[in-house]
Amino acid sequence: MAKINxxxxxxxxxxxxREIEEKVQKFNxxxxxxxxxxxxxxxxTLPICDQILKxxxxxxxxxxxxxxxxxxxxxxxxxxxxxKIKENYFKxxxxxxxxxxxxxxxxxxxxxxxxxxxxxxxxCLIPDPVYPVYSxxxxxxxxxxxxxxxxxxxxxxxxxxxxxxxxxxxxxxxNPTGAVYxxxxxxxxxxxANLNKSIIFFDAAYESFISCENLPHSIFExxxxxxxAIEFKSFSKSAGFTGIxxxxxxxxxxxxxxxxxxxxxxxxxxxxxxxxxxxITQKMAEAIFTEEGQIQCQKNINYYKENAxxxxxxxxSVEMKFFGGYHAPYVWFKCPKNMYSWEFFDYLxxxxxxxxxxxxxxxxxxxxxxxxxxxxxxxxxxxASEKIKNL
Amino acid sequence: MAKINxxxxxxxxxxxxREIEEKVQKFNxxxxxxxxxxxxxxxxTLPICDQILKxxxxxxxxxxxxxxxxxxxxxxxxxxxxxKIKENYFKxxxxxxxxxxxxxxxxxxxxxxxxxxxxxxxxCLIPDPVYPVYSxxxxxxxxxxxxxxxxxxxxxxxxxxxxxxxxxxxxxxxNPTGAVYxxxxxxxxxxxANLNKSIIFFDAAYESFISCENLPHSIFExxxxxxxAIEFKSFSKSAGFTGIxxxxxxxxxxxxxxxxxxxxxxxxxxxxxxxxxxxITQKMAEAIFTEEGQIQCQKNINYYKENAxxxxxxxxSVEMKFFGGYHAPYVWFKCPKNMYSWEFFDYLxxxxxxxxxxxxxxxxxxxxxxxxxxxxxxxxxxxASEKIKNL
Numbered sequence: 001m002a003k004i005n006x007x008x009x010x011x012x013x014x015x016x017x018r019e020i021e022e023k024v025q026k027f028n029x030x031x032x033x034x035x036x037x038x039x040x041x042x043x044x045t046l047p048i049c050d051q052i053l054k055x056x057x058x059x060x061x062x063x064x065x066x067x068x069x070x071x072x073x074x075x076x077x078x079x080x081x082x083x084k085i086k087e088n089y090f091k092x093x094x095x096x097x098x099x100x101x102x103x104x105x106x107x108x109x110x111x112x113x114x115x116x117x118x119x120x121x122x123x124c125l126i127p128d129p130v131y132p133v134y135s136x137x138x139x140x141x142x143x144x145x146x147x148x149x150x151x152x153x154x155x156x157x158x159x160x161x162x163x164x165x166x167x168x169x170x171x172x173x174x175n176p177t178g179a180v181y182x183x184x185x186x187x188x189x190x191x192x193a194n195l196n197k198s199i200i201f202f203d204a205a206y207e208s209f210i211s212c213e214n215l216p217h218s219i220f221e222x223x224x225x226x227x228x229a230i231e232f233k234s235f236s237k238s239a240g241f242t243g244i245x246x247x248x249x250x251x252x253x254x255x256x257x258x259x260x261x262x263x264x265x266x267x268x269x270x271x272x273x274x275x276x277x278x279x280i281t282q283k284m285a286e287a288i289f290t291e292e293g294q295i296q297c298q299k300n301i302n303y304y305k306e307n308a309x310x311x312x313x314x315x316x317s318v319e320m321k322f323f324g325g326y327h328a329p330y331v332w333f334k335c336p337k338n339m340y341s342w343e344f345f346d347y348l349x350x351x352x353x354x355x356x357x358x359x360x361x362x363x364x365x366x367x368x369x370x371x372x373x374x375x376x377x378x379x380x381x382x383x384a385s386e387k388i389k390n391l
Numbered sequence: 392m393a394k395i396n397x398x399x400x401x402x403x404x405x406x407x408x409r410e411i412e413e414k415v416q417k418f419n420x421x422x423x424x425x426x427x428x429x430x431x432x433x434x435x436t437l438p439i440c441d442q443i444l445k446x447x448x449x450x451x452x453x454x455x456x457x458x459x460x461x462x463x464x465x466x467x468x469x470x471x472x473x474x475k476i477k478e479n480y481f482k483x484x485x486x487x488x489x490x491x492x493x494x495x496x497x498x499x500x501x502x503x504x505x506x507x508x509x510x511x512x513x514x515c516l517i518p519d520p521v522y523p524v525y526s527x528x529x530x531x532x533x534x535x536x537x538x539x540x541x542x543x544x545x546x547x548x549x550x551x552x553x554x555x556x557x558x559x560x561x562x563x564x565x566n567p568t569g570a571v572y573x574x575x576x577x578x579x580x581x582x583x584a585n586l587n588k589s590i591i592f593f594d595a596a597y598e599s600f601i602s603c604e605n606l607p608h609s610i611f612e613x614x615x616x617x618x619x620a621i622e623f624k625s626f627s628k629s630a631g632f633t634g635i636x637x638x639x640x641x642x643x644x645x646x647x648x649x650x651x652x653x654x655x656x657x658x659x660x661x662x663x664x665x666x667x668x669x670x671i672t673q674k675m676a677e678a679i680f681t682e683e684g685q686i687q688c689q690k691n692i693n694y695y696k697e698n699a700x701x702x703x704x705x706x707x708s709v710e711m712k713f714f715g716g717y718h719a720p721y722v723w724f725k726c727p728k729n730m731y732s733w734e735f736f737d738y739l740x741x742x743x744x745x746x747x748x749x750x751x752x753x754x755x756x757x758x759x760x761x762x763x764x765x766x767x768x769x770x771x772x773x774x775a776s777e778k779i780k781n782l
Contacts, residue, residue, distance in 0.1 A: 001588040002557040003510035004648050008656050015662065043462035048454045056451045056671070063439045063447075063634070066768075071434035071633040105496055105636075105666070112664035116531065119394035136663045140507065166393040197392040242462040243454070243670045245496075257395050265399050271406065272527045273503035275496070278672055279634045280447070377457075 007142040016132060016361035017042075020345075027349055037384045039311070039372040040355040042175070044240045046303060048284075049296035052239065055287035059280045070279040075271040077103025077248070081282045084289040085248060094220045100252050100263060102270050103285075105277050107205050107234035107247040112137045113273070114201060114230060114249070117265040118167065125165030127158055129176055129362030129369070131203070134169045143167075150177060151365050156323060156332070157181055160192035168193060170219075171203040173210060176362045176371040177332045178324015180215050186222045193228035199257070200229040205247075208238035208301050210327045226252040230262070237329065239288045239297045246277055246285045304329050307381045308374035314385035331372040332359070336391060344370055352387045398533040407523060407752035408433075411736075418740055428775045430702070430763040431746040433566070435631045437694060439675075440687035443630065446678035450671045461670040466662040468494025468639070472673045475680040476639060485611045491643050491654060493661050494676075496668050498596050498625035498638040503528045504664070505592060505621060505640070508656040509558065516556030518549055520567055520753030520760070522594070525560045534558075541568060542756050547714060547723070548572055551583035559584060561610075562594040564601060567753045567762040568723040569715015571606050577613045584619035588648070591620040596638075599629035599692050601718045617643040621653070628720065630679045630688045637668055637676045695720050698772045699765035705776035722763040723750070727782060732758055743778045 020040055027036070048056075062068035076082065082098040089096045104110050112133060120141055126134050128147040138145050146165055148158040156179035170189060172181040181189075193200050202219035210217055219229045234247035241247075255262040287293045312325035315333055322333035335344035341358035348354045348370075359369025374381070411431055418427070439447075453459035467473065473489040480487045495501050503524060511532055517525050519538040529536050537556055539549040547570035561580060563572040572580075584591050593610035601608055610620045625638035632638075646653040678684045703716035706724055713724035726735035732749035739745045739761075750760030765772070 002590045002648050003512055004651050004653070004656060005508050005510050008508060008659060009651070011659060045457070045460065045462065047457050047460040048451075050455070053451055053455045056454075057448060060439075060444055060447045060451070064441070064444045066436070066438050069436065069438040069631075069634075071436065071631075073634055105668075108666045109664060117396050117399060119396050121394055133663060140660070140663070199393040240460075240462075242666075243460075243464055245666060245669045257393050260395050260400070262395070265395060268399060268402060269531070272524060272531070273500060275499045275633075275636060277496075278636045278669060280671060281669055 005140070007140050010139050011136060016357070019361070020355065020357065023345070023349065024355060034353050036349070036353050036355055037380045037387075038355045038376060039381075039384055040357040041373055041375055042357075043242050044237060044304075044375050045377055046240055046300045048240055048244070049293060049300065051290055051293040051296050052284045052287045055283045056280055059283035063279065073276040073279055073282070075276060076101065076267070077277060078279070078282050081286050084286055088289060089218070089220070092217060092221065094218060096220065096250055097253065100250050102249045102251065102266060103277055103282065104247055104249060104270075104274070105245040106236065107203065107232040107249075108133060110247065110249040111201060111203060111232045113269065114266070115141060115143070116269050116273070117262065118199075122166035123164075125163065125168045127169065127171070127174075128364060129359060129366035130169065131171060131175050132362065147363065149365055150174075150179070155179060157185060159185065160189055164196050164198070166198055168198050168200045169203070170200055171205070172216075173206040173328035174324070175206065175328070176330055176357065176359065176366065178326070178328035178330045180210060180327045183214070183216050183222060186216055186219060187224075190219070190222045190224045190228060194224050197257070198228065199255070199262075200225075202229050202231045204231055205234040206237055206328050207233070208297075209305060209329055211305070212327065215327060220250070220252075226254040228255070230255070235285055235288060238301065239285075240300060241285070244281055244284060246281050303378070304374045307376065307378060310381050310385050311372050311374060311388070314388040317389055318391050320391070325374075329374045331374070333370055333372070335368050335370055338368065341367055341369060352384075352390070354384050354387060396531070398531050401530050402527060407748070410752070411746065411748065414736070414740065415746060425744050427740070427744050427746055428771045428778075429746045429767060430772075430775055431748040432764055432766055433748075434633050435628060435695075435766050436768055437631055437691045439631055439635070440684060440691065442681055442684040442687050443675045443678045446674045447671055450674035454670065464667040464670055464673070466667060467492065467658070468668060469670070469673050472677050475677055479680060480609070480611070483608060483612065485609060487611065487641055488644060491641050493640045493642065493657060494668055494673060495638055495640060495661075495665070496636040496672075497627065498594065498623040498640075499524060501638065501640040502592060502594060502623045504660065505657070506532060506534070507660050507664070508653065509590075513557035514555075516554065516559045518560065518562070518565075519755060520750060520757035521560065522562060522566050523753065538754065540756055541565075541570070546570060548576060550576065551580055555587050555589070557589050559589055559591045560594070561591055562596070563607075564597040564719035565715070566597065566719075567721055567748065567750065567757065569717070569719035569721045571601060571718045574605070574607050574613060577607055577610060578615075581610070581613045581615045581619060585615050589619065590646070590648070590653075591616075593620050593622045595622055596625040597628055597719050598624070599688075600696060600720055602696065603718065606718060611641070611643075617645040619646070621646070626676055626679060629692065630676075631691060632676070635672055635675060637672050694769070695765045698767065698769060701772050701776050702763050702765060702779075705779040708780055709782050711782070716765070720765045722765070724761055724763070726759050726761055729759065732760060735761055743775075743781070745775050745778060
């Protein structure tokens with residue numbers, strides 16, 4: 001008799017965004033004439049840049065001719081793309097070998113699947129609040145989770161404390177709080193991990209939103225990180241690839257646990273359970289790294305950053321304390337009048353016709369907070385900001 | 392201290408196709424002027440059909456405009472594609488609900504990841520010889536494996552026997568042997584699975600190569616299958632998508648184990664650890680199901696089938712016994728002179744300058760067999776066939 005993985009029964013029944021969707025649907029049915037502005041969405045809205053589209057069309061032409069057709073690609077990803085990723089790291093003074101880079105269909109998949117190569121006896125240290133995928137994927141395999149509090153006291157940037165942990169999740173710039181670790185603070189984590197032989201999973205999905213030169217874009221800017229960290233990167237937010245699906249993971253060759261190379265293990269996992277990313281997608285990703293591609297993508301990022309500033313300023317104007325918004329596409333703030341997250345969600349929906357993301361959906365420390373996203377269209381962001389001023 | 396998944400250390404060191412590549416490289420260095428013909432490759436070589444390319448270019452245009460840009464897609468895949476898949480099943484008299492269809496980036500990923508939703512205490516029944524991914528992914532999680540012998544005695548189509556098993560892998564048409572189960576034989580498996588509350592993983596990646604009307608293209612043609620089977624399908628071989636990456640998995644709603652819906656579990660897995668397939672890819676897949684798309688894809692399949700026939704005939708002409716080749720892109724045959732697989736591989740390489748795939752790479756019952764693939768270009772297949780006649 002086949003037996004199911006019972007850990008799945010320990011997962012929460014509802015996924016945050018599905019719950020929001022249901023509430024919005026109900027509201028729309030009751031109020032068919034009310035126009036809603038969505039500041040809850042974590043998805044980009046600007047179209048793909050011309051340079052990337054051009055490359056896509058070229059690659060499609062190649063797929064249509066016998067001489068240039070591409071079947072299965074190399075397991076780790078095409079070298080043309082991995083070379084570009086390597087060069088990009090090199091510009092920041094980081095030396096990465098192309099065999100340390102694994103191209104995939106997105107950071108979400110990799111940061112979930114990475115657990116495959118680890119024992120189920122590891123204890124995981126996960127910040128709270130946080131992107132729900134970290135905890136869900138650990139619950140799915142029955143790993144022990146220790147949550148670390150991220151709150152106003154520590155500026156939503158928890159430091160290592162005496163609790164030892166085997167696998168440590170760090171997301172900087174953070175989703176949902178927008179908080180960013182400094183180099184000094186990341187150094188503390190790297191030292192802690194090396195001392196305890198822990199592994200850091202560094203989620204850098206939002207690094208392109210960092211505005212200040214001194215803040216680290218990569219864990220590999222930190223001395224000692226190559227013996228303790230795996231980095232997850234994504235083109236989803238940096239190039240609008242949420243619907244295209246491409247990211248990459250860097251597993252340094254110096255990462256040795258119990259005398260085994262994690263790079264080799266991940267290579268085995270990647271080549272056995274995955275079959276590479278579409279050639280078209282990889283050619284599109286390559287175009288991001290061209291001069292013109294960089295300029296066009298940066299223009300889009302600046303657009304979202306300006307949105308974040310507008311949202312942040314509107315909260316400032318009504319003297320509401322907020323976090324994030326400068327180095328991240330998310331603005332995180334305390335609900336007014338001591339309201340609970342879902343309570344304020346309902347209030348916003350009903351009175352201002354704005355959709356936010358309830359902070360409690362990201363963990364217990366998110367309760368009484370709300371997340372606004374800057375990925376909307378400017379006209380709606382401006383309209384929402386005017387409304388926020390009436391809070 | 393982080394601990395690794397030690398099951399990975401039980402995996403074979405070398406992957407079959409890497410071993411072949413290394414041998415070929417060595418040969419090329421020693422014999423720079425010898426032209427090799429590759430009948431070992433499991434990858435398609437014909438370019439993507441016009442109808443599909445047209446759809447790709449259209450979808451890229453959409454991604455370049457604000458009004459039509461697509462970000463994150465629906466977790467299960469776009470309805471336009473799932474509707475087409477549903478309709479296609481319906482043409483064969485099979486009723487599938489669109490919420491039973493999960494679009495993914497390929498059957499290899501799904502047939503690997505499906506194990507996530509099952510307990511690690513299941514015993515797996517895997518044919519030998521077989522696609523190495525089935526056993527590798529089970530070894531990775533430490534599942535107990537029972538191999539079932541596929542050999543000339545049973546026409547490489549093992550039947551259920553008294554051994555109970557919780558998870559059963561069936562690949563029909565088979566890789567590497569080309570053997571195809573009849574409806575009656577599949578019925579035996581379905582009855583066995585329902586009786587023992589086992590789950591069948593039915594890999595139908597090569598169903599488009601079936602030439603005879605009476606042979607089943609899908610496990611769901613078999614009464615009772617919806618309470619015991621999951622089907623994995625791929626556009627890799629049917630539409631030349633090995634470099635595009637798209638497939639789908641059907642998990643019937645009637646599939647209930649320990650009072651839990653496997654459809655719900657897989658939905659949770661799919662939406663948590665995966666983020667959908669590129670919109671462009673899904674639009675390309677949709678085009679496969681247009682009238683013109685079907686005609687063009689079928690033309691390519693016929694080309695490969697004709698190749699298989701040419702290879703089969705050349706083996707026939709030297710009175711070598713072979714299997715497959717009619718309903719599958721693979722021709723499977725016993726090495727001459729009682730040679731071992733790798734011995735014959737070396738012989739073919741050195742004397743005929745042909746690359747084959749050693750049967751032993753697919754399991755112990757593959758020893759002394761060889762697999763030829765029909766995915767090459769016609770001119771090479773013809774040239775190889777002439778050479779084979781001198782065996």
